[in-house]
Amino acid sequence: EPEVTQTPSHQVTQMGQEVILRCVPISNHLYFYWYRQILGQKVEFLVSFYNNEISEKSEIFDDQFSVERPDGSNFTLKIRSTKLEDSAMYFCASRDLAGGQYFGPGTRLTVT
Amino acid sequence: EDKVVQSPLSLVVHEGDTVTLNCSYEVTNFRSLLWYKQEKKAPTFLFMLTSSGIEKKSGRLSSILDKKELFSILNITATQTGDSAIYLCAVEVGWWTGANNLFFGTGTRLTVIP
Numbered sequence: 001e002p003e004v005t006q007t008p009s010h011q012v013t014q015m016g017q018e019v020i021l022r023c024v025p026i027s028n029h030l031y032f033y034w035y036r037q038i039l040g041q042k043v044e045f046l047v048s049f050y051n052n053e054i055s056e057k058s059e060i061f062d063d064q065f066s067v068e069r070p071d072g073s074n075f076t077l078k079i080r081s082t083k084l085e086d087s088a089m090y091f092c093a094s095r096d097l098a099g100g101q102y103f104g105p106g107t108r109l110t111v112t
Numbered sequence: 113e114d115k116v117v118q119s120p121l122s123l124v125v126h127e128g129d130t131v132t133l134n135c136s137y138e139v140t141n142f143r144s145l146l147w148y149k150q151e152k153k154a155p156t157f158l159f160m161l162t163s164s165g166i167e168k169k170s171g172r173l174s175s176i177l178d179k180k181e182l183f184s185i186l187n188i189t190a191t192q193t194g195d196s197a198i199y200l201c202a203v204e205v206g207w208w209t210g211a212n213n214l215f216f217g218t219g220t221r222l223t224v225i226p
Contacts, residue, residue, distance in 0.1 A: 048211035055211035100160040
C-alpha cells in the first residue's frame with residue numbers, strides 16, 4: 001500500500017541553524033501538508049500546498065518557515081533559523097481529491 | 113475560535129469490552145470529520161465522515177457523525193490490546209474542496225488491559 005515517507009526520522013540541530021525536513025507524498029496525491037506536534041500537545045496545522053503554491057498557512061508558519069516541491073516527488077519544509085521552541089515532531093501529510101489525509105511517520109526535530 | 117473537544121481524555125478497559133469515544137466540534141466552514149489512531153508516531157487514518165447518520169465500519173471499529181448536534185462517536189467492539197493507542201478526532205475546515213487543513217482535538221488515550 002502506498003505511504004507517505006519522511007526523512008530523517010530524527011534531526012538534532014543547534015539553535016540558529018537551518019534545517020530541511022523532507023517528505024515524499026503518495027504519488028497520485030495533489031494536496032500536501034505539514035503539521036507539527038509538540039510533545040504532549042495536539043497536532044497543529046502549519047501549511048497546505050497545492051498546484052505548486054501555498055494554499056493556507058497558520059500563525060505558526062512565520063517567515064522562518066518555507067516549503068518547496070523541488071521536483072515531482074519531494075516536498076520539503078525548511079526552517080531558516082531554528083529556535084528551541086521549534087522542537088517537535090513534524091508530520092507531512094498528503095491527500096487525493098476526495099479522500100482523507102494520510103500522514104508520514106514524522107521527523108523528530110530537537111533544537112539544542 | 114475553532115474548537116474540537118474529545119472525551120474522555122483517557123480510558124482503561126479490559127480486553128473484550130466495548131468502548132465509545134466522543135468528539136464534539138465548533139468550527140466555521142466544516143467540510144468533514146476524520147478519526148485517526150496514533151500509536152507511537154504518525155496518526156493512522158481510520159475514517160472520514162461527511163454526511164450525518166451514515167455509519168462507517170471497518171472490522172470492529174465504527175463511526176457516525178451528527179452534523180446537527182455537531183459530534184461524532186467512534187465505537188470499538190471486542191477490544192484487544194492492540195487497540196491501545198491515542199485516538200484523534202480532526203475536523204477538516206475550509207472554503208472549498210481543496211487543500212483544507214485539519215483541526216485536531218487533544219485525543220483520547222485508550223488502554224486495553226489483557
